[in-house]
Amino acid sequence: MTLRxxxxxxxxxxxKALKQGSFTLQLGPFSHLISGSSPALLDFLQDTYRDYxxxxxxxxxxxxxxxxxxxxxxxxxxxxxxxxxxGFDVPAVPLPKRMAPLAYEMGMNLSIALKCCRFVxxxxxxxxxxxxxxxxSAASGSGKSTLTAxxxxxxxxxxxxxxxxxxxxxxxxxxxxxxxxxxxxTIPIVRELVGADWLSKTVSGTPKGDIAYYRARPEDLxxxxxxxxxxxxxxxxxxxxxxxxxxxxxxxxxxxxxVPASTNYSLLGEEAYKTLASLVxxxxxxxxxxxxxxxxxxxxxxxxxxx
Amino acid sequence: xxxxxxxxxxxxxxxxxxxxIKLLNSADANHVLGQMASRLKHEADGNLKDIFxxxxxxxxxxxxxxxxxxxxxxxxxxxxxxxPVILKGGAYVARNMAxxxxxxxxxxxxxxxxxxxxxxxxxxxxxxxxxxxxxxxEYDQDYYRQHMHELPPLxxxxxxxxxxxxxxxxxxxxxxxVDVSKMMDAALQLPDHKLKTFSEIDIFIHSAVHGFADGALxxxxxxxxELFLIYNxxxxxxxxxxxxxxxxxxxxxxxxxxxxxxxxxxxxxRASASSGExxxxxRYLIFKWAVLSKTRNDISAPFAKTFLYVRSHYLRMPFYLLxxxxxxxxxxxxxxxxxxxxxxxx
Numbered sequence: 313m314t315l316r317x318x319x320x321x322x323x324x325x326x327x328k329a330l331k332q333g334s335f336t337l338q339l340g341p342f343s344h345l346i347s348g349s350s351p352a353l354l355d356f357l358q359d360t361y362r363d364y365x366x367x368x369x370x371x372x373x374x375x376x377x378x379x380x381x382x383x384x385x386x387x388x389x390x391x392x393x394x395x396x397x398x399g400f401d402v403p404a405v406p407l408p409k410r411m412a413p414l415a416y417e418m419g420m421n422l423s424i425a426l427k428c429c430r431f432v433x434x435x436x437x438x439x440x441x442x443x444x445x446x447x448x449s450a451a452s453g454s455g456k457s458t459l460t461a462x463x464x465x466x467x468x469x470x471x472x473x474x475x476x477x478x479x480x481x482x483x484x485x486x487x488x489x490x491x492x493x494x495x496x497x498t499i500p501i502v503r504e505l506v507g508a509d510w511l512s513k514t515v516s517g518t519p520k521g522d523i524a525y526y527r528a529r530p531e532d533l534x535x536x537x538x539x540x541x542x543x544x545x546x547x548x549x550x551x552x553x554x555x556x557x558x559x560x561x562x563x564x565x566x567x568x569x570x571v572p573a574s575t576n577y578s579l580l581g582e583e584a585y586k587t588l589a590s591l592v593x594x595x596x597x598x599x600x601x602x603x604x605x606x607x608x609x610x611x612x613x614x615x616x617x618x619x
Numbered sequence: 620x621x622x623x624x625x626x627x628x629x630x631x632x633x634x635x636x637x638x639x640i641k642l643l644n645s646a647d648a649n650h651v652l653g654q655m656a657s658r659l660k661h662e663a664d665g666n667l668k669d670i671f672x673x674x675x676x677x678x679x680x681x682x683x684x685x686x687x688x689x690x691x692x693x694x695x696x697x698x699x700x701x702x703p704v705i706l707k708g709g710a711y712v713a714r715n716m717a718x719x720x721x722x723x724x725x726x727x728x729x730x731x732x733x734x735x736x737x738x739x740x741x742x743x744x745x746x747x748x749x750x751x752x753x754x755x756x757e758y759d760q761d762y763y764r765q766h767m768h769e770l771p772p773l774x775x776x777x778x779x780x781x782x783x784x785x786x787x788x789x790x791x792x793x794x795x796x797v798d799v800s801k802m803m804d805a806a807l808q809l810p811d812h813k814l815k816t817f818s819e820i821d822i823f824i825h826s827a828v829h830g831f832a833d834g835a836l837x838x839x840x841x842x843x844x845e846l847f848l849i850y851n852x853x854x855x856x857x858x859x860x861x862x863x864x865x866x867x868x869x870x871x872x873x874x875x876x877x878x879x880x881x882x883x884x885x886x887x888x889r890a891s892a893s894s895g896e897x898x899x900x901x902r903y904l905i906f907k908w909a910v911l912s913k914t915r916n917d918i919s920a921p922f923a924k925t926f927l928y929v930r931s932h933y934l935r936m937p938f939y940l941l942x943x944x945x946x947x948x949x950x951x952x953x954x955x956x957x958x959x960x961x962x963x964x965x
Contacts, residue, residue, distance in 0.1 A: 429676040
């Protein structure tokens with residue numbers, strides 16, 4: 313079996329592979345074995361993952377195993393529910409079956425966040441051009457996903473909107489361009505920005521409100537195996553009506569802010585510290601305050617021009 | 620039993636990729652992926668190398684935590700003039716044994732003399748350990764203190780790490796009785812530390828007692844892999860001595876069973892021979908079936924599990940204690956309610 317774009321497989325083959333648990337997704341530094349026979353999941357994968365490299369049975373062992381399944385036999389048939397099962401206990405709530413895309417994306421995130429310690433994982437958006445990568449770390453609701461999507465319209469390729477994966481032995485960030493998860497009011501903003509064709513169907517009424525996914529572009533996926541050095545670390549802060557402003561942070565401040573954004577810093581300990589130390593040494597860090605997406609883009613452009 | 624041989628590197632990995640994935644998944648679910656990784660990492664490439672690397676990094680963090688905790692316990696107890704014996708995972712790591720390589724560790728177990736128990740508990744409470752929340756109720760606290768071989772678990776208030784303080788290897792009410800004082804007398808001090816561990820032969824015996832005279836063999840694959848790794852690295856003299864030592868300590872039956880399992884599962888003939896000297900080959904047949912069935916997780920595994928569960932309680936306490944205990948626990952039982960914690964992503 314060889315890797316091919318998902319869209320080149322027909323639905324029956326995809327369904328069969330997902331049902332028997334041999335569907336394999338290769339992305340960035342990870343390969344994933346996925347099972348789950350929900351039609352909602354199949355629809356989502358066929359739409360949002362159409363350009364991703366997959367195979368119908370694995371040609372090598374896989375690091376991530378994810379099963380999207382009913383929480384119990386009862387919930388398989390009566391008011392069906394679905395939940396991600398990455399092979400270890402995760403704090404995931406069962407969801408109605410139609411929310412399979414959310415269960416799938418959550419499961420993927422939990423697998424990486426809680427199991428992977430080959431990289432220092434930082435919850436951040438990452439984009440890159442030929443000069444290097446820009447790491448944007450922020451809490452939910454600060455406009456990180458909108459900023460990531462906007463940067464992609466300005467010549468940057470997507471590395472990830474969830475995880476900055478920093479190598480332990482070399483200070484490079486590894487691409488992991490999964491679809492960008494958009495919440496509530498960011499959905500129309502990003503739709504306006506990138507065009508409706510690029511967004512998945514909206515999954516409404518989830519515990520996190522309405523959710524839609526902006527899929528990675530073929531050019532993001534083509535170079536998903538090429539890591540890059542980080543040149544800028546940004547901490548975006550959206551404030552309604554704020555004057556755009558970039559506040560430079562010294563390396564110590566940058567580390568202090570990156571540590572709580574990491575899902576495995578305390579697990580890796582010294583090695584994670586060394587990785588972050590070399591990261592901030594070779595990059596400039598800023599806190600960005602802005603009131604509109606345009607302002608944030610302008611700020612980043614000014615910073616990239618001067619750094 | 621090929622799975623276990625493959626995990627410790629005695630058999631080659633299966634040829635089909637799907638079978639390899641199942642093997643790795645089972646090793647991970649049974650907490651022996653790290654041990655497997657440490658033994659096979661030099662032959663691995665591609666994704667397998669990444670998976671092994673990940674497992675070893677995770678175990679490394681556990682070992683760092685454990686080494687730090689040992690240091691804290693040493694500091695807390697040396698003022699009280701007590702030199703504890705580090706048990707199980709802690710001992711493997713402290714002695715840098717083959718069984719430590721890649722092993723996950725979640726808590727620290729120590730052993731002190733019964734007469735020192737009060738002093739030790741006082742010193743640990745003063746140094747920041749607290750009764751662990753799930754057993755911090757009157758019934759459990761009393762039960763542990765009256766009938767068990769350890770204090771109710773302690774959790775460090777700041778670091779959240781769990782410490783089990785034992786004064787024996789088996790519950791006071793157990794049907795087996797192992798002479799722990801002889802093992803403590805033979806314990807060896809760790810160089811430059813006020814800490815001890817059992818001698819390597821006694822470490823094997825303790826692991827056998829823990830696996831086969833206490834509990835329901837809850838993690839059979841891990842237990843068997845661990846016994847194999849310890850046995851495999853015993854010196855020739857220790858292996859010659861194991862039968863007499865086990866008999867001397869009153870651990871002939873559990874050690875005989877452990878040696879039987881190591882011989883049967885990993886094909887170690889010497890272990891089978893020693894087992895024959897400790898227990899008669901035609902005895903404990905149902906128990907032997909149950910061990911293999913639960914390890915294979917085959918079609919009869921539910922029966923094997925039930926048998927081992929009942930056996931563990933039969934061994935652990937007499938019926939006049941067991942019935943009130945189970946009734947009490949049944950009344951207190953509540954289904955787990957899972958409240959999702961806040962995570963930084965959707």
